[in-house]
Amino acid sequence: MKPEVVRLGIIGLGNMGRHHVDTVLNDRVPGCELTAVCDSNPVKQSVGKGLPFYTRSSDLIRSGKVDAVLIATPHYSHTPIGIEALEAGLHVLVEKPLSVHKADCLRLLATPRQKSQVFAVMLNQRTDPYYQTIRRMVQDGELGRIHRIHWTITDWFRSQAYYDSSSWRATWEGEGGGVLLNQSVHNLDLFQWIFGMPHKVHAVCSLARYHYIEVEDEVSAIFQYYDGTTATFITSTGEAPGVNRLEVIGDMGRLVKEGNRLSFHRNQVSSSDYIRSTPEGYLTPPVEIRNIDIPDHGEQHTGIIKNFVGAILRDDKLLSPANDGIHAVELINAMILSSMHQSIVELPIQAAVYEKTLQNLIFNSHFHKTVSPYQGGFGNYLQKSST
Amino acid sequence: MKPEVVRLGIIGLGNMGRHHVDTVLNDRVPGCELTAVCDSNPVKQSVGKGLPFYTRSSDLIRSGKVDAVLIATPHYSHTPIGIEALEAGLHVLVEKPLSVHKADCLRLLATPRQKSQVFAVMLNQRTDPYYQTIRRMVQDGELGRIHRIHWTITDWFRSQAYYDSSSWRATWEGEGGGVLLNQSVHNLDLFQWIFGMPHKVHAVCSLARYHYIEVEDEVSAIFQYYDGTTATFITSTGEAPGVNRLEVIGDMGRLVKEGNRLSFHRNQVSSSDYIRSTPEGYLTPPVEIRNIDIPDHGEQHTGIIKNFVGAILRDDKLLSPANDGIHAVELINAMILSSMHQSIVELPIQAAVYEKTLQNLIFNSHFHKTVSPYQGGFGNYLQKSST
Numbered sequence: 001m002k003p004e005v006v007r008l009g010i011i012g013l014g015n016m017g018r019h020h021v022d023t024v025l026n027d028r029v030p031g032c033e034l035t036a037v038c039d040s041n042p043v044k045q046s047v048g049k050g051l052p053f054y055t056r057s058s059d060l061i062r063s064g065k066v067d068a069v070l071i072a073t074p075h076y077s078h079t080p081i082g083i084e085a086l087e088a089g090l091h092v093l094v095e096k097p098l099s100v101h102k103a104d105c106l107r108l109l110a111t112p113r114q115k116s117q118v119f120a121v122m123l124n125q126r127t128d129p130y131y132q133t134i135r136r137m138v139q140d141g142e143l144g145r146i147h148r149i150h151w152t153i154t155d156w157f158r159s160q161a162y163y164d165s166s167s168w169r170a171t172w173e174g175e176g177g178g179v180l181l182n183q184s185v186h187n188l189d190l191f192q193w194i195f196g197m198p199h200k201v202h203a204v205c206s207l208a209r210y211h212y213i214e215v216e217d218e219v220s221a222i223f224q225y226y227d228g229t230t231a232t233f234i235t236s237t238g239e240a241p242g243v244n245r246l247e248v249i250g251d252m253g254r255l256v257k258e259g260n261r262l263s264f265h266r267n268q269v270s271s272s273d274y275i276r277s278t279p280e281g282y283l284t285p286p287v288e289i290r291n292i293d294i295p296d297h298g299e300q301h302t303g304i305i306k307n308f309v310g311a312i313l314r315d316d317k318l319l320s321p322a323n324d325g326i327h328a329v330e331l332i333n334a335m336i337l338s339s340m341h342q343s344i345v346e347l348p349i350q351a352a353v354y355e356k357t358l359q360n361l362i363f364n365s366h367f368h369k370t371v372s373p374y375q376g377g378f379g380n381y382l383q384k385s386s387t
Numbered sequence: 388m389k390p391e392v393v394r395l396g397i398i399g400l401g402n403m404g405r406h407h408v409d410t411v412l413n414d415r416v417p418g419c420e421l422t423a424v425c426d427s428n429p430v431k432q433s434v435g436k437g438l439p440f441y442t443r444s445s446d447l448i449r450s451g452k453v454d455a456v457l458i459a460t461p462h463y464s465h466t467p468i469g470i471e472a473l474e475a476g477l478h479v480l481v482e483k484p485l486s487v488h489k490a491d492c493l494r495l496l497a498t499p500r501q502k503s504q505v506f507a508v509m510l511n512q513r514t515d516p517y518y519q520t521i522r523r524m525v526q527d528g529e530l531g532r533i534h535r536i537h538w539t540i541t542d543w544f545r546s547q548a549y550y551d552s553s554s555w556r557a558t559w560e561g562e563g564g565g566v567l568l569n570q571s572v573h574n575l576d577l578f579q580w581i582f583g584m585p586h587k588v589h590a591v592c593s594l595a596r597y598h599y600i601e602v603e604d605e606v607s608a609i610f611q612y613y614d615g616t617t618a619t620f621i622t623s624t625g626e627a628p629g630v631n632r633l634e635v636i637g638d639m640g641r642l643v644k645e646g647n648r649l650s651f652h653r654n655q656v657s658s659s660d661y662i663r664s665t666p667e668g669y670l671t672p673p674v675e676i677r678n679i680d681i682p683d684h685g686e687q688h689t690g691i692i693k694n695f696v697g698a699i700l701r702d703d704k705l706l707s708p709a710n711d712g713i714h715a716v717e718l719i720n721a722m723i724l725s726s727m728h729q730s731i732v733e734l735p736i737q738a739a740v741y742e743k744t745l746q747n748l749i750f751n752s753h754f755h756k757t758v759s760p761y762q763g764g765f766g767n768y769l770q771k772s773s774t
Contacts, residue, residue: 284628
């Protein structure tokens with residue numbers, strides 16, 4: 001029998017965890033009640049505003065006070081905490097990335113669970129109508145056969161103060177990666193959600209190019225698909241002002257999302273047919289320009305929590321099931337591997353090979369992390385999330 | 388003693404050669420007189436409108452009727468004809484590419500010549516005020532340190548009728564390459580003219596992706612510079628409608644050329660300083676937006692011929708000296724090598740290695756070229772050349 005309300009515990013009260021606490025406490029998620037919170041740092045108790053507070057995630061999981069947990073701890077702990085929560089029979093929503101690397105994703109996804117247990121991952125940008133529209137257009141064949149994809153997503157600017165705000169950030173041991181794993185995991189998930197997984201990856205990951213960190217803060221990559229489609233992907237936390245421009249070129253024209261504009265230059269004849277049939281050498285097919293109005297960027301994190309709760313209460317279809325979370329992680333792992341070995345990496349990757357690579361990075365690290373308490377705000381990060 | 392007029396012979400009366408004949412016959416180049424023309428095909432005699440006509444370039448070169456030649460023959464012949472003309476003491480302007488491969492460029496450039504002999508290459512897009520402005524801004528440091536460069540130049544659309552119009556086009560044996568060597572040689576020359584030569588190249592060159600040809604018609608590449616700057620370059624003759632967007636990101640902001648728009652989002656504080664000093668984690672430096680008005684795309688081919696004639700008559704400084712022509716060719720050769728071997732290629736390349744690779748491509752070719760007389764026009768190709 002379905003419950004009428006989901007009793008949620010939030011584990012990890014950093015930037016995102018605190019934001020999720022606010023979301024639920026402010027009644028923005030119907031059918032969801034926040035009943036417990038957890039953070040390893042006791043000073044975070046006040047975040048829960050008098051709710052039962054735990055410093056150990058195991059204690060929250062076994063408290064009997066929660067049906068579901070939202071895990072918003074540093075990346076590596078997603079796996080052990082997620083496994084424990086699933087084994088305890090709880091529904092689980094884990095912040096992105098699902099895990100730091102493919103092997104941990106596999107361990108987490110291999111945890112036995114009841115059919116009724118809901119397991120999702122916070123890929124909140126899937127709620128964005130811009131990307132939903134692009135996905136629908138691609139899947140419905142409005143662009144015809146896809147030839148080329150390009151995404152420059154460099155508006156993830158972060159300062160040194162951001163990286164210095166926590167001891168785990170931007171280290172191989174603490175965070176497990178940089179811009180790919182923390183920020184662009186969203187974009188790479190959307191990428192594979194819309195276009196599927198590539199066959200081969202080549203990436204140049206620049207480590208500590210803009211910041212005093214030890215992980216990547218700028219990446220340029222080429223993806224190759226089995227059918228010959230090529231894609232390029234560029235991301236950075238160091239450049240300003242950044243760019244967010246996604247181009248999709250198909251037989252039927254060019255779809256471009258840049259900032260809050262989505263436009264489709266639609267060919268009146270497919271370019272493949274035109275190439276074969278025109279007597280002209282240099283002219284392109286006539287186009288009509290469609291500007292597609294999208295009202296906003298969707299419900300984002302709140303939307304994913306609502307969907308998670310809806311799946312528990314009413315069997316709603318999950319927008320971001322945990323199974324989907326492995327793809328962007330594998331793509332990211334492949335990009336790091338490619339850059340480390342200066343070679344093309346074929347997918348699927350060997351999970352153990354990347355895990356070993358990461359262990360070596362941690363073992364060989366000589367990085368001395370600087371930490372200082374964060375004094376700044378959150379800009380429009382939590383509001384925009386995707387422009 | 389300097390002559391008062393340059394007697395020019397044009398060798399090769401294909402699309403470009405005929406265009407150059409018109410340019411000079413219509414008195415658009417002061418101080419230049421067309422005195423002879425040459426094409427291996429006797430039916431082209433009428434192009435010269437009664438001027439002395441030769442079917443063998445050697446005969447034109449030794450005719451005594453010319454001080455200078457403009458070589459607009461298929462790519463491979465640039466080298467032997469150029470060498471013969473230089474050895475005959477003539478001034479030489481050779482169409483792009485300087486040669487098909489680095490070894491041929493070296494042979495051509497090694498030809499002994501008098502100090503007074505002018506030797507230039509038709510890199511006409513160097514006359515474009517858009518690119519001249521970008522180059523000046525980069526060289527004057529207006530963008531600060533350059534971090535990232537991206538150029539998508541896919542508005543080189545060509546139909547099958549274009550490729551079928553000549554027997555030499557789009558074959559390894561006849562043309563020696565595809566979109567890189569024929570079209571994007573302009574963009575890659577501008578690239579290295581503005582930003583310098585990269586250190587490492589990785590490219591995915593798709594052969595015959597859009598057309599019935601045997602060479603590359605779509606390319607995605609990543610360039611790495613010694614100082615850590617990364618660049619991406621995408622080109623195609625198959626997609627429609629195409630894109631021409633050049634992004635340059637430096638410490639002082641973002642310069643973008645797209646079509647006929649050039650805009651500079653200028654940071655009021657350098658992004659490097661801001662990263663280090665701001666207490667904010669997510670905010671970027673304040674920017675001012677400058678739209679830079681450029682009246683037109685310059686004199687293009689006519690401008691290069693004028694400059695060539697000015698160098699002969701008045702020692703004007705060459706805008707596109709032949710020595711510069713090797714760089715884009717080497718970059719192109721490196722991109723093909725990288726794609727063939729699916730690996731990163733370091734520059735400089737071994738000239739003989741690429742020459743051997745190309746010989747193998749020719750030797751192993753099983754391509755059956757289709758040829759049919761061209762019935763179409765030239766679109767706005769000769770007018771725009773660079774938007």
